[in-house]
Amino acid sequence: MIHIRNFIRRLVAPAYVRQIEAGGGGWRFQGVPMLPAPQQSALAARGPAKARAAALSMNNPIAARAVEAWAAALVGKGWQVQSQHPDRQIARVLNDELEALVWPLMPMIARAVVRDGECFVRMLSSPDGFRLSLLPADQIDPAMTRDLGDGARIVAGVEFDGSEQVTAYHVLPDAPGTPFGTYGETLRIPASEILHVFDRQFPGQVRGVTWLAPVLLKLADYDAASDAMLMNLKVQALFAGFITDLEGGTAGFDGTEKAGTVNVSLEPGAMRMLPPGSDVKFSQPSGGLSQQVEFIKSQLHEIAAGLGLMYEQLSGDLSQANYSSARFGLLEFRRRAEMLQRTLIEGQLLRPLWRHWIGWKALAGEISPEDATAPDYRAVRFVPPGWQWVDPLKEVNAEVRAIEAGLKSRAEVVAGRGRDLDEVDQEIAGDTRRPAQEGDA
Known part of the structure; x- marks a missing residue:
């Protein structure tokens, strides 16, 4: 009976000691930072x-x-x-x-x-x-x-x-x-x-x-690596080649000697017969550059992710972009940007500013104190700037069909472009009246 109990205990023991990996210990978490007091750390x-x-x-x-x-x-x-x-x-x-x-x-x-x-x-x-x-x-x-x-x-x-x-x-x-x-x-x-x-x-x-906090260190390293690559290419480009002469001469080249080093120049189309034991090796400044560029580009992808931006937005590199990828990336970015627009610009800046400004107008005598607290003066909407379209024809057709299907209103579509519906209607009315006035003339 005791042996059976011990067997069962050994069988179920791992279930009791198993932990969530993120909260566990071990050498793999050595050096991983922790943030036990985020307010104080901030x-x-x-x-x-x-x-x-x-x-x-x-x-x-x-x-x-x-x-x-x-x-x-x-x-x-x-x-x-x-x-x-x-x-x-x-x-x-x-x-x-x-x-x-x-x-x-x-x-x-x-x-x-x-x-x-x-x-x-x-x-x-x-x-x-x-x-x-x-x-x-x-x-x-x-x-x-x-x-x-x-x-x-x-x-x-x-x-x-x-x-x-x-x-x-x-x-x-x-x-x-x-x-x-x-x-x-x-x-x-x-x-x-x-x-x-x-x-x-x-x-x-x-x-x-x-x-920029999530990427500050990586940005500094990226800047240093980019400068190092540029200076490396610049230094390598100063040397066209290196001449080896076992007899200690210049292998038949003429040049100026300074500090024990002879600097020689090569003319386009020139051909030289080198003495026995002499050799010329040309420098290759671009050696391994493609691998370095790819690595630098991958770092830029990480920096863009940490900043909440698209890689194309951050780098200006549109060589890999197409309509589908650009639209998908922009939709994700715009969703976050709209959240921050509403919570920061509208919620923490414009709305409280409007309330204080209307209250000041009452104190300054521009409106009555009763008007300052009335819904007529308190009610306000703030329209954020509109987004530019990736493909205007496709997106306009989609908006038109959404309005016709009753899925969107004209006010919503116009506001999405950062415009005021009343102003748009006035402009359209003005455009309609203008040809009529010209015809009467």
């Missing part, structure tokens, strides 16, 4: 990663292309503001005013979000006007962290109350490195005056991390 890495991303985006063409590609995807040719006010004349005035206020800053905001990981927009209001000011990320004091008691605290310059709500930002008088900048006590600015735009990767994350 705060610690934010500063060095931001500085490296800024340097690479100014000096490395691939990093610069990545920042510009994402900035263009987020803001493109501009967002359209569509007030839902029933008086269309008032709506157009509101739309034009806010677009004129925010559009000049949107490319800088998008670049800061991608390159630095975050952007701070301060709303400055006075009886004379309403304006926006961009604050460098390091001007929100990253070194200020303290416990305020009763659950309130300051973390990296961001102040929270006991209910985890952001109540204020602690801002330095000038950004670090500002010429003739002053250093002093931080200014406590209420959270209602600052818009903090960043992509949260973890619950409880306080400050943003550069979007």
Whole structure:
């Protein structure tokens, strides 16, 4: 009986000790990094990663292309503001005013979000006007962290109350490195005056991390490898060949001697009879270059994946692209870009900005306080920039058939192109009236 029990125990024992591989140990996981406290790790890495991303985006063409590609995807040719006010004349005035206020800053905001990981927009209001000011990320004091008691605290310059709500930002008088900048006590600015735009990767994350973080090390290595290959080819190209003369001469070539080395030149079409024991070997600067280029290209594929971009977007290399692959890649990229457009540009920037701006109009006496809280002034839509088509003929036909089948509305299709349906209808009406007026004339 005891032997049977031992046999059964040995049979089922592996089922009890078997583990999920990702949580197991062993030599294969030696050196693999772990992230037990992602919020704290993000705060610690934010500063060095931001500085490296800024340097690479100014000096490395691939990093610069990545920042510009994402900035263009987020803001493109501009967002359209569509007030839902029933008086269309008032709506157009509101739309034009806010677009004129925010559009000049949107490319800088998008670049800061991608390159630095975050952007701070301060709303400055006075009886004379309403304006926006961009604050460098390091001007929100990253070194200020303290416990305020009763659950309130300051973390990296961001102040929270006991209910985890952001109540204020602690801002330095000038950004670090500002010429003739002053250093002093931080200014406590209420959270209602600052818009903090960043992509949260973890619950409880306080400050943003550069979007280049997953590939910063690989980008630096890629840049160094590319420069090394270029310099290697440049040095090899300086030498046409090497002459060996066992008697210590120049094998019949004439040249200039310097530091024990004779430099000779070859003329096109020349033929030489070399003395016995002499030899000429020509350099091959391109030897093994194709394998190196393929390896570099594979690294660029990994960098593009880490940045969330298509390889063709990052490199500009369209030699391998066709309609199907380009469309599939663009659809995946656009899905992520639209998510970030809605959560970052619309959710964290434009919508709260609209609410504060309408409230300022009431304080400035441009509208009544009752209007400021009425749905007529509060209701607004934001239309992101439209996407260019890969094949206009196919995609227009598909949109037309979707409208005819009742699967899409004209408003949805027009908004997908980054246009306002009312403006499009007005333009079409104008085009229709123009030929009629010309015929009457």
